[in-house]
Amino acid sequence: MERNTPFEEDVKTTIYVVEDDEWYREYLSYTLALDPSHTVKSFANGKSFMSHNGVQPDIITIDYGLPDTTGALLLQEIKKKYEHTEVIVISEQDKIDTALQLLKAGAYDYFVKSKDIRERLLNTVNHIKQGFRLKDRLVILEKEVGVKHDFRKNIIGNSTAMSGVYELIEKALGNNLSVTIYGETGTGKEEVAKAIHYNSIFKKGPFIAINMAAVPRELAESELFGHEKGAFTGAQAARVGKFEEANNGTIFLDEIGDMDLSLQVKLLRVLQEKTVTRVGGNQQLKVNNRVIVATHKNLKDEVEKGNFREDLYYRIFGLTINLPPLRNRGQDILLLAAHFITTFCKENNIPQKTLSEAAKQKLMSYPFPGNVRELKSLTELACVLSSGNEIQATDFHLHETSESMNFFNDTFTLDDYNRKIIMHYLEKNEENVTAVAQKLNIGKSTIYRMMKEWGEKQ
16 A cells, blocks of 8 residues: 655654553654644554554554564554555664564664653654655656656657657567667657657666767777776776666667777677676676667668678667658648747747748748757747747748758658748748749749648648
């Protein structure tokens, strides 16, 4: 049985006192009731306490020498009935072996009965309450993490391209299979890795990420596997590596395609033997990790080029998730933009902003070479630059060279190309429809009709 409510400051602490000595029972009850946050109830023997069917107590003090039972038996019964209740045993016996037996059996503390235990009793009760608060806070944090990494809510997108990603994430949750995530820079590879970790059987363990492209070659082995004191110049103390940090959790190796070949050999050994040896050390340390890797490179091509070991490739192959570039995700662009706008406005305590139709068209016509990461930066900047509650197309500062380089796309329809062309010239001519109509040799009404249709589809 668990406690009914989170243990906050304004929640009453229920304490039961089980004591056959009437005077001492009253003394303990009075002492505990001095704190207005305590609800205290007392019992004269073990039988009356065990037959009581009230709310689960948070704390119980029991007399070791009750007339109808022993403190050891009563403690055992309490732990069966109230798994999360803490028990303080108060006894006339000052025996170390008895105290140790009771503590091993689950008692929180053991007191020798006296008239001056008031301070110790209240201090112990406060320590128990602090422990409850920490436990409840951990429960709350676990729930918050679960909500935070509910990937169908936090990895935003309704496109067909993303539906396949969601299905593969689901398949990765109930097992310890290695996962390889492919995707261009900025597509959200680490977010997918976190979603897998925090919704999987490894979620109670740590999530440790390391970007192999950002670690100097000479430090990479130490970063991954740790080092002993004096292993190299500057190693003034022993250091735990990322694999040890991620023990019983997930290690995320981002941009694994940039890992040095000599380090790939050592990584393969760690993955096969599930042990690490720190730099400068001889001891093999057991590790248990879920391994998720990510890269923007085609690892099969890297194997053929001799840049990536074939045996390591097949060792980490596992489940493969390909993240689509943002330019192939259609209306997800606007869903993500709206999410980034709302989040930015809340975090900066500014009025909610929305996208104008022209701004939507401009975003939908842009190829986003930096993917979701670029969209987030551009959207936040547009929130700052916009003068009103509606973000205009001119508030988005896009990279023209990138747009021209990425004009052709296998997923675009003729309607997509029409939209790109018209929005390009509208921006160039400062939204002057007449000038654009003349440039493209089409009627103004055609442009207005197309823009209306595009707006209705969003």
